[in-house]
Every structure is written in C-alpha cells, then in structure tokens.
Amino acid sequence: MDPKEILKAHILKTATLTDKEFDYLFSHFKLKSFKKGQAIISEGDKVDHEYFVISGCLKAFFINDEIKMYILQFAMPTWWTSDYGALYNHTRATISVDCISNAEVLCLSNDDREKICGEIHQAEHFFRWRTNRGYLASQKRLLSFMNNDTKARYEELLAMYPQLYNLVPKHLIAAYLGVSRETLSRLYNGQK
Amino acid sequence: MDPKEILKAHILKTATLTDKEFDYLFSHFKLKSFKKGQAIISEGDKVDHEYFVISGCLKAFFINDEIKMYILQFAMPTWWTSDYGALYNHTRATISVDCISNAEVLCLSNDDREKICGEIHQAEHFFRWRTNRGYLASQKRLLSFMNNDTKARYEELLAMYPQLYNLVPKHLIAAYLGVSRETLSRLYNGQK
DNA sequence: TGCAGAATGTGATGTACATCACCTAAGCCC
DNA sequence: GGGCTTAGGTGATGTACATCACATTCTGCA
Numbered sequence: 001m002d003p004k005e006i007l008k009a010h011i012l013k014t015a016t017l018t019d020k021e022f023d024y025l026f027s028h029f030k031l032k033s034f035k036k037g038q039a040i041i042s043e044g045d046k047v048d049h050e051y052f053v054i055s056g057c058l059k060a061f062f063i064n065d066e067i068k069m070y071i072l073q074f075a076m077p078t079w080w081t082s083d084y085g086a087l088y089n090h091t092r093a094t095i096s097v098d099c100i101s102n103a104e105v106l107c108l109s110n111d112d113r114e115k116i117c118g119e120i121h122q123a124e125h126f127f128r129w130r131t132n133r134g135y136l137a138s139q140k141r142l143l144s145f146m147n148n149d150t151k152a153r154y155e156e157l158l159a160m161y162p163q164l165y166n167l168v169p170k171h172l173i174a175a176y177l178g179v180s181r182e183t184l185s186r187l188y189n190g191q192k
Numbered sequence: 193m194d195p196k197e198i199l200k201a202h203i204l205k206t207a208t209l210t211d212k213e214f215d216y217l218f219s220h221f222k223l224k225s226f227k228k229g230q231a232i233i234s235e236g237d238k239v240d241h242e243y244f245v246i247s248g249c250l251k252a253f254f255i256n257d258e259i260k261m262y263i264l265q266f267a268m269p270t271w272w273t274s275d276y277g278a279l280y281n282h283t284r285a286t287i288s289v290d291c292i293s294n295a296e297v298l299c300l301s302n303d304d305r306e307k308i309c310g311e312i313h314q315a316e317h318f319f320r321w322r323t324n325r326g327y328l329a330s331q332k333r334l335l336s337f338m339n340n341d342t343k344a345r346y347e348e349l350l351a352m353y354p355q356l357y358n359l360v361p362k363h364l365i366a367a368y369l370g371v372s373r374e375t376l377s378r379l380y381n382g383q384k
Numbered sequence: 385t386g387c388a389g390a391a392t393g394t395g396a397t398g399t400a401c402a403t404c405a406c407c408t409a410a411g412c413c414c
Numbered sequence: 415g416g417g418c419t420t421a422g423g424t425g426a427t428g429t430a431c432a433t434c435a436c437a438t439t440c441t442g443c444a
Contacts (some may be wrong), residue, residue: 062335062339064339068339070335070339072331072335084324085328085332088324088328117317117320118317121313121316124316124317124320125309125310125316127320128309128316128319128320128323131320131323131327132276132280132323134327135276135326135330136276136277136280138327138331138334139264139276139330140277141334142264142330142333142337143254143262143264145334145337145338145370146262146337146370147254147256147262178337178338
C-alpha cells in the first residue's frame with residue numbers, strides 16, 4: 001500500500017484535514033528504506049527526526065554499561081518512534097533505534113513538525129492526541145512492571161502483539177520484558 | 193500566591209496567550225480545597241476532570257487485588273494529575289487520587305479542555321507540550337525500573353524531589369519504588 | 385556446502401527481594 | 415491520659431530471578 005495513503009488514513013482517524021492541508025503536511029516527510037539490522041539512530045547521534053513505520057519492524061532500545069539492552073518499544077507499521085527525549089531537548093541520543101526486519105519509514109524532522117503544528121491547528125491536534133496515546137501506553141506498561149510477574153507480562157505482550165512471537169527473536173522479547181533470556185526460556189518451556 | 197497567577201505563569205512558559213485568552217481559559221477552572229487524606233478520584237468513579245495542583249501534595253495510585261498499592265505519581269504544585277486513561281477513554285477509574293497533605297487544586301473538565309483546545313490554537317499547543325513532558329517522564333521512569341536496582345531508584349527519587357523525604361511517609365515512597373516497606377527500611381538503615 | 389556466529393536450552397549457584405511475624409515509637413481522638 | 419491506630423524497624427525464611435557455564439541447534443553467507 002502507498003505510504004502516503006497509510007499516513008493519511010492514520011492521521012484522519014484523529015484530525016480533520018483538507019486534502020490540500022494533508023498534501024502540504026506530507027510534503028515534509030521523506031520515505032526511506034532500511035535493511036534488517038541497520039541502525040536508524042545510534043547512541044550519541046544528533047537526533048532531529050522522528051519516524052513513522054510503513055512496513056517492517058523497528059526496536060527502540062537503551063544499552064546499559066555497554067552490556068545489557070532494554071527495549072522500550074517495538075515499532076510496527078503505523079507506529080511512531082524516535083529518541084523523543086533527545087529530539088525535544090536537543091541532546092545526543094541515549095536511545096537507539098534499529099531494524100528487526102527490512103523496513104520502510106517516513107521521516108519527519110523536529111523543526112518541520114513544530115513548524116506545521118504552528119501553521120495547522122488540526123496538525124497540532126493530531127500530535128497532541130498521538131503523544132497522549134503514547135503516554136497512556138507508557139503508564140500502562142509501568143503499572144504492569146510493578147504489578148505483574150514476568151510470566152504475566154510475557155502473556156500480556158503476546159496477547160497484544162501475536163505477530164511478535166514469530167517476527168522477533170526471543171532474546172529481544174526478554175529485553176523488552178526486562179528479564180534475562182534464560183529466565184524467559186525457562187518460563188515458556190515447562191520447567192516451572 | 194494567587195492560583196490564577198500560578199497557572200498563568202505555568203502556561204505562559206510554553207504558550208503565547210493574550211490576557212483575554214488566558215482569562216477565558218481560566219474561567220473554565222474551578223478552585224477546590226481538600227483535606228489531608230481526602231479522596232479526589234476513587235476506583236470505579238466516573239472521571240471527567242483533571243487537576244492542577246496549587247498547593248499541597250497528592251498521590252495517584254493503583255491498588256492490586258485490594259492489597260498492594262503502587263504509586264504512579266506524587267503530584268506537587270504546578271503538576272497535573274488525573275486518571276488520564278479513564279478521562280480520555282470515558283471508562284471508570286482504575287487509578288485513584290488522594291491528598292497526602294491539605295491541598296488546593298484547580299479542576300478542569302475533559303470537555304472544557306477539548307473545547308478550549310479547539311478554540312485556541314495556543315492552548316492546544318500547551319497541552320501537547322504538557323503531555324509530551326509527561327510521556328518523557330514516564331519513559332524515563334520505565335527505563336529506571338528496568339535498569340536500576342531499588343537503592344539507585346530511591347536515591348534518584350530523593351535527588352529529584354528532596355522535599356518528599358520529609359513530606360511523605362516511607363511506606364508511600366516504597367509504593368512508588370515498587371518494593372515492600374521492609375525492603376526500603378533495610379535499604380537506608382545500615383543492614384546491607 | 386560447510387563453517388562461524390547467532391539463537392536457544394538447561395544445569396548449578398548466588399542474591400535481592402517478598403513475606404510473615406513480631407516489636408517499638410509516635411500521633412490522635414473521645 | 416489511656417487506648418487505638420499508623421508508621422516504622424528487624425529477624426527468619428522462601429522464591430523468583432540473574433549469572434555463569436556449557437551444550438545444542440539454526441542460519442546466513444563466502
């Protein structure tokens with residue numbers, strides 16, 4: 001399906017834009033293709049874009065002490081991702097983004113987003129709504145972390161995104177859940 | 193200090209509003225006072241307001257199995273709080289809010305916020321920015337949960353909000369950190 | 385096609401934390 | 415001011431998980 005139509009359908013769910021306004025908005029996006037394993041944002045990079053996934057699957061992750069990786073988000077089609085902390089505060093990336101599979105993304109610069117938000121009220125409305133949705137998801141995940149054990153979080157994740165089971169290696173799922181790959185392995189193979 | 197001036201200073205940091213626009217915005221807020229221990233939102237309530245703290249300290253929390261409490265947020269002056277999930281999705285409250293100390297808050301209904309956001313572009317801008325800030329804080333806390341042990345999270349919390357140490361009973365700090373009160377007690381008293 | 389590296393399984397052991405049980409000290413209320 | 419509630423400390427014990435170590439596939443690619 002056409003990237004432009006995917007983005008359009010996504011935005012029009014929340015905001016009311018004329019065709020002309022949407023075309024103007026869309027003219028600020030750039031389509032890029034990435035290969036499996038390729039990095040989009042690496043730790044220490046200057047960050048000035050955010051990314052809307054058209055196809056494939058990305059991960060946004062943090063690496064601690066150059067050893068442990070924690071996955072903040074698997075980004076699937078119609079999801080947005082970036083290191084938003086670095087993007088908004090104009091600091092260097094602490095969160096990295098790369099491709100779990102081949103992927104196509106639409107890139108939007110921070111400056112362009114802010115410009116468009118100033119020019120088109122409904123665009124600002126859309127981005128408010130989108131951020132709000134991210135905030136609620138993040139809060140829900142935080143609660144799940146405090147409240148549920150690993151097994152429950154694992155089942156919750158697979159219930160929400162069944163595709164992940166085949167798409168994503170298990171050690172990445174462990175990194176999302178915040179446990180070691182060994183523990184995850186023992187969890188779903190008998191050995192209780 | 194005057195509630196109106198506190199809110200005005202808070203909003204004008206991010207958005208550009210004329211006095212007339214701000215007065216109009218402010219006319220939708222209602223000031224309320226609450227006593228220490230009083231509930232603002234209880235589990236199961238219909239939620240249709242969010243709250244801007246003028247003075248005092250609130251907590252937003254979740255209770256699991258009618259037993260364990262997890263604190264999502266301590267809300268201090270100039271912070272916003274509510275059960276945003278229930279507020280936006282028009283569902284019943286799963287998150288409760290009550291007062292750790294006597295408090296004054298400005299109440300804004302969801303309907304009024306949406307109305308004003310539609311009418312005043314800069315108001316929408318402010319609320320986008322505010323949500324964004326909440327999203328980043330939530331993501332940071334999530335990372336801290338995965339990455340740091342309890343002691344590090346405790347020190348991080350006190351470094352960020354030194355007032356909490358005297359203002360808030362220790363078992364509430366434990367509920368924020370997601371550990372038992374016993375563990376927290378052992379942490380900062382010698383017994384390593 | 386054959387080999388290197390990645391992904392995964394599984395045992396042994398250590399540790400941070402929960403839980404239960406009980407104790408002390410400090411508000412608070414009629 | 416005596417009793418009740420709430421906050422907080424501390425020991426004993428159990429458990430979920432990390433970590434280390436190694437074995438076993440699987441997979442991409444030269």
